[in-house]
Amino acid sequence: MNRIVGIETEYGCLVTDDKSTGGSDAWPTRIKNHLFKKANVGTIDLHYRDYEEPPGNGGFLLNGGRLYLDMGHLEYSSPECLTIDDMVGYDLAGDALLQSGLEALGVSEQVSFLKNNIDHCTGATFGCHENYLMKREAQFTPQSLGSLLSFLATRQIFTGAGRVGQANPLAFDFEPPRAEAVVDYQLSQRADHIVNDIYQWVQFNRAIINARDEPLADYRKYRRLHLLIGDSNMSPFATALKVGTTACVLTMLEEGLMPFDVILHDAVQSTRDISRDQSQRWVVRLENGKTCDALDVQYAFLKLAQKHLAGTDEETDWLIERWGFTLDAIRSKPEALIGGVDWISKKWLLDAFREEENLSWQDPWLQSLDLEYHNINPAKGLFFALTPAKAIGEYNDRVRNAHALLHPPSNTRARGRGAAVAHFQKSKQSYVINWDSISCENQSHFPMSDPFEDYEKPIQKFLQRL
Numbered sequence: 001m002n003r004i005v006g007i008e009t010e011y012g013c014l015v016t017d018d019k020s021t022g023g024s025d026a027w028p029t030r031i032k033n034h035l036f037k038k039a040n041v042g043t044i045d046l047h048y049r050d051y052e053e054p055p056g057n058g059g060f061l062l063n064g065g066r067l068y069l070d071m072g073h074l075e076y077s078s079p080e081c082l083t084i085d086d087m088v089g090y091d092l093a094g095d096a097l098l099q100s101g102l103e104a105l106g107v108s109e110q111v112s113f114l115k116n117n118i119d120h121c122t123g124a125t126f127g128c129h130e131n132y133l134m135k136r137e138a139q140f141t142p143q144s145l146g147s148l149l150s151f152l153a154t155r156q157i158f159t160g161a162g163r164v165g166q167a168n169p170l171a172f173d174f175e176p177p178r179a180e181a182v183v184d185y186q187l188s189q190r191a192d193h194i195v196n197d198i199y200q201w202v203q204f205n206r207a208i209i210n211a212r213d214e215p216l217a218d219y220r221k222y223r224r225l226h227l228l229i230g231d232s233n234m235s236p237f238a239t240a241l242k243v244g245t246t247a248c249v250l251t252m253l254e255e256g257l258m259p260f261d262v263i264l265h266d267a268v269q270s271t272r273d274i275s276r277d278q279s280q281r282w283v284v285r286l287e288n289g290k291t292c293d294a295l296d297v298q299y300a301f302l303k304l305a306q307k308h309l310a311g312t313d314e315e316t317d318w319l320i321e322r323w324g325f326t327l328d329a330i331r332s333k334p335e336a337l338i339g340g341v342d343w344i345s346k347k348w349l350l351d352a353f354r355e356e357e358n359l360s361w362q363d364p365w366l367q368s369l370d371l372e373y374h375n376i377n378p379a380k381g382l383f384f385a386l387t388p389a390k391a392i393g394e395y396n397d398r399v400r401n402a403h404a405l406l407h408p409p410s411n412t413r414a415r416g417r418g419a420a421v422a423h424f425q426k427s428k429q430s431y432v433i434n435w436d437s438i439s440c441e442n443q444s445h446f447p448m449s450d451p452f453e454d455y456e457k458p459i460q461k462f463l464q465r466l
Contacts, residue, residue, distance in 0.1 A: 001247045004412060005082075021107055041405070063090065078093070083411075084240050088399045090409065096402070130230050130246065135222065146267075158242075164370040187275045194272070209229075238342050248305045259304060261288065264285070264297075416448060
């Protein structure tokens, strides 16, 4: 992949016995406190990060990532990763850390964390944000941006987590929403909540791409592409496809190789239309007035990747081959993707249950099962009951790496940050840890502006001098 990537995951919390354990509002804080103060997985912040993050709100982890409270829910940010397998493994490490906290406190039967993006009761949404380091000189022309938006709007056919029902978009709309056709099941959990293509202020106006220019690296060399459109995936295979295909497309953008004949007329509307199309024809309208389906758009990007990126390295070849296999299977044999594509896997489970219990899609039981698919507890989550095809199952098992819970990637600056976290766990010094720097009480400051540098030896020398 040769690109720094990271994922931020916001977790839902479900309590099934609040009389004995307390409500769901309390458990994110309890788990955060246990992991930092008892399990010693990281160092808690000693300073304000901004007005919403007071001291003790969260902190950096031994694995180079970060765990903190965000508006009441727990959010885990992976460390910077340079390979697809690392990215998937460190994303899964967040699940494992939270689950370990529940088990250590003896409440895993009553309290669950859900790796999903919707709340069926309130219509709220929470995110899975992707971050991709890009060259500063990359040309974001209107055409290249339009092409990128087309890819992002259509990739949900293999990255969507699936959801029962629908929600009205949370936008700046002063008129009551118009009545809409009932949607039984759709591809994406985030699609209904995306109301803009590119925007900076995202809390109430969520966009496909967040325009904030915050590279967290040398701004002269890099920018950080921050995506809000993605679902949280239970399938490691789906996460690999989501991150890997997007990284490939960004490489083609940087090299001026994007397809311009698949630019969508309206990427936001197409995102919602594709997700809600229960016929699964996924027809979209293009800027040039023509129509095609979402699979055709994805095949256009795949063919360019095969032409220009094949042979780059073993990882890229694996990704391109799996990308093609997935698109072919979606068109002709979707059951081959059970355990690999979440919306297909979830729908297969729900269809079987509906048939057995003779339920309609409007039965609240299905909403409950929808949530239970995303339970990160392997003993309870419905995803873990699936039996994938051999290649998908082997990949899903292989990338679950216990080492990633307490150790950083070896080939990015997360390695140096992890060393600093370990040092300050044993030190009484005051510290300030950021993604791109380390500071101490005596005003000593160590910048880490290059995410590709591991900084381990320089950090160790810096800490020894303290």
